Amino acid sequence: MGAPAQRARRVPRGGRVHEPSRGSPHVVPDPTAPHRRLWSPSRSKGQQVEGKDVGSETVQTGGSVRPSGSGWSGPSRRTRPTRQPGASGRVLEADVVVVGARVAGAATATHLARAGHDVVMLDRAEFPSDTVSTHVIVRSGMVSLARLGVVEALVATGAPTLRRVTFSSRLGVLAREVKDRHGIDFLLAPRRVILDDVLQRAAVESGVTLRTATSVDDVVRDGQGRVVGVTGHDGDGPIEVRARHVVGADGLSSRLARSVSAPLTVVRPALAASQYAYFAGDWPVIEHHLADEVFAGVFPTHGSEACVWAITPEATARRFRRSHRGADDAFAALLAERVPDLAARLDPACQREPVRGMLRMPNHARKPFGPGWSLVGDAGYHRDAITGHGISDALRDAELLAGAIDCALSRPAREVEALALFEQDRDRLAGPIFELTQQLITFPDQERFVELQRSLAVAIDDLAGELYARPLPRGLRARA
Ligand SMILES: Cc1cc2nc3c(=O)[nH]c(=O)nc-3n(C[C@H](O)[C@H](O)[C@H](O)COP(=O)(O)OP(=O)(O)OC[C@H]3O[C@@H](n4cnc5c(N)ncnc54)[C@H](O)[C@@H]3O)c2cc1C
Numbered sequence: 001m002g003a004p005a006q007r008a009r010r011v012p013r014g015g016r017v018h019e020p021s022r023g024s025p026h027v028v029p030d031p032t033a034p035h036r037r038l039w040s041p042s043r044s045k046g047q048q049v050e051g052k053d054v055g056s057e058t059v060q061t062g063g064s065v066r067p068s069g070s071g072w073s074g075p076s077r078r079t080r081p082t083r084q085p086g087a088s089g090r091v092l093e094a095d096v097v098v099v100g101a102r103v104a105g106a107a108t109a110t111h112l113a114r115a116g117h118d119v120v121m122l123d124r125a126e127f128p129s130d131t132v133s134t135h136v137i138v139r140s141g142m143v144s145l146a147r148l149g150v151v152e153a154l155v156a157t158g159a160p161t162l163r164r165v166t167f168s169s170r171l172g173v174l175a176r177e178v179k180d181r182h183g184i185d186f187l188l189a190p191r192r193v194i195l196d197d198v199l200q201r202a203a204v205e206s207g208v209t210l211r212t213a214t215s216v217d218d219v220v221r222d223g224q225g226r227v228v229g230v231t232g233h234d235g236d237g238p239i240e241v242r243a244r245h246v247v248g249a250d251g252l253s254s255r256l257a258r259s260v261s262a263p264l265t266v267v268r269p270a271l272a273a274s275q276y277a278y279f280a281g282d283w284p285v286i287e288h289h290l291a292d293e294v295f296a297g298v299f300p301t302h303g304s305e306a307c308v309w310a311i312t313p314e315a316t317a318r319r320f321r322r323s324h325r326g327a328d329d330a331f332a333a334l335l336a337e338r339v340p341d342l343a344a345r346l347d348p349a350c351q352r353e354p355v356r357g358m359l360r361m362p363n364h365a366r367k368p369f370g371p372g373w374s375l376v377g378d379a380g381y382h383r384d385a386i387t388g389h390g391i392s393d394a395l396r397d398a399e400l401l402a403g404a405i406d407c408a409l410s411r412p413a414r415e416v417e418a419l420a421l422f423e424q425d426r427d428r429l430a431g432p433i434f435e436l437t438q439q440l441i442t443f444p445d446q447e448r449f450v451e452l453q454r455s456l457a458v459a460i461d462d463l464a465g466e467l468y469a470r471p472l473p474r475g476l477r478a479r480a
Helices: 032-038 103-114 139-148 151-156 192-206 255-259 314-322 327-338 390-410 412-440 446-469
Strands: 080-086 089-099 119-122 164-169 172-177 209-211 215-221 227-234 237-248 264-268 272-280 286-291 294-301 305-313 356-358 363-366 373-375
Touching: 089 103, 089 227, 089 390, 103 119, 103 139, 103 192, 103 237, 103 390, 119 237, 139 151, 139 390, 139 446, 151 192, 164 446, 192 209, 215 237, 215 255, 237 255, 237 390, 255 373, 272 314, 272 327, 286 446, 294 327, 305 314, 305 327, 314 327, 363 412, 373 390, 390 412, 390 446, 412 446
Parallel strands: 089 119, 089 237, 119 209, 164 286, 237 373
Antiparallel strands: 080 089, 164 172, 215 227, 227 237, 264 363, 272 305, 272 356, 286 294, 294 305
C-alpha cells in the first residue's frame, strides 16, 4: 500500500489525538481523498493488519491520518486535563471513555457525542489500518449505517453497491436481487480499513476526541468499586481518563471485560474456521457456494477486488493447513477440492494479499454492564462469522447502548434500569441469528443448510424492519 505523503513525516511518539472539528457536528466529511490514496492498486500481498487472536496470521497496524478538520495535538478543548503529567501520567476527563475505535466503538461514540456528551475514544491501533474480518454488511447492518448517516460516505469511497446475490448448492443455483425494503436496496462489503475509517471520521466530526496508539491496561474504581475511568499508556508514558461511564468496545479479547470480570452468560462450542483472501477481477455479485462441510463465497469490494472466503469445521481447516506448505496453498487446495467451480475462477496471479482468518471462532455472550461500565460489539457478544452478522450486531448494539448511557448520564438513578434494558434488547434482537449461527456451524446436510439460510434471510429482514421502525436516537432526531 502506498503511504500518503502526510504519513511519511515524523509522528509524535505518544498517542495521536484527533480532535473534533468546529464545523457542523453532524456532517460526515468527504472521505474520498484519503481513501483514493489508500486504494492505489499497489496494495500487495504481505500488507499488515491489526492482530486478533487468530492463530498464525496477522501482525501490526498501519499508519495514521488526521480526519479532516481535526487537530493534531491534544488534549482537545472537550477533553479537559484535570492534572498535569506527573509520576502517575496524564489525567484527562470526559463524560464517557470508549475503549476501541472500530465498528462498535466508533458508532457508540458517535451516537453519544451527537446526544451532547463529551466522549474520548482510545485505541491501541493507529488508523487507517486493517483488521481480520471479511465485511459483508447485510440489510440489518445497512439500516444501522443509514441511521448513523454514513451510507453515502461509504459509497463515495468506491465501495460497490451490491444488488445481486447468488447461492449455489447441490440443489441448484438461486439468484436474487436485493429487494427495496426498510429503506435499503443494496448491500455493501467495504474493506474494514475503509469502513472503520469512515466511522471514525463520523465520530470525530460529531465531537469525539480520538486518541490512537493508546493502550488501555485497566479500569479505575472509586471507593465503592464503581468504575470511574481507565488507565493505559501511549508512547509518552502512562495516561488516565476519568469518566462517568466506561465503554469496552475492544473486541473479542476485551481487556475491559477482563478488568471488570464480566461473566459469560451464554457459551456455545467454537466449531468453525473462517479464512479469506483478496482477488482482483470482475466480481459483480455476492456469491455463496455450499459444498460438503464448506461454505464459501465472494464479497465484491473496493478496487475491483473481491474477498473470497471459506468457512469450514475447524478440524478441516487445520487438516488442510497441516498438509500444505502455507496458508495460501492450503486455502487454494481446500477450494480446489471442495468448490472447484469457484476455484477455477481464482487466478493465483490475481491474489492480492495472503490468506488470513480465524481458525476457531468463539460463540458467547457476556454480561454487558456493571456500575459505571458497559461492553459493546465483540467485547460483549461474539458469534461465528458464518452468518456474516458481527458488524451488523456491533452497529445495532452501539445505538442501543448509546441510548442507555445517555439515559444513565442524565438520570443516574436509572443507570441499572437503562443498562439492563440494553442487555435485554441486545439478547432479544441477537437471539434468532445467534441460534441459526449455532446450527449452521454444525454443517448439516445441504438441504437443511439451505433451509437454515432461508430462515436466516427472514431473521435478518425481521431485524432490519424492527431497527428501521425504531425512533431515531437523540441527536439524530434533530437532523431528520
Ligand atoms: C474471519 C472473520 C470474518 C468476519 N466476517 C464478517 C462479515 O463478513 N460480516 C460481519 O458483519 N462481520 C464479520 N466478522 C465479525 C466482525 O469482524 C466483528 O464482529 C467486528 O469487527 C466487531 O467489531 P468491534 O468494534 O466490536 O471489534 P474490533 O473490530 O475487534 O475492534 C476492537 C478495537 O479495540 C482495540 N483494542 C483492543 N484492546 C485494546 C486496548 N487494551 N486498548 C485500546 N484499544 C484496544 C483494537 O485495537 C481494535 O481497534 C468477521 C470476523 C472474522 C474474524
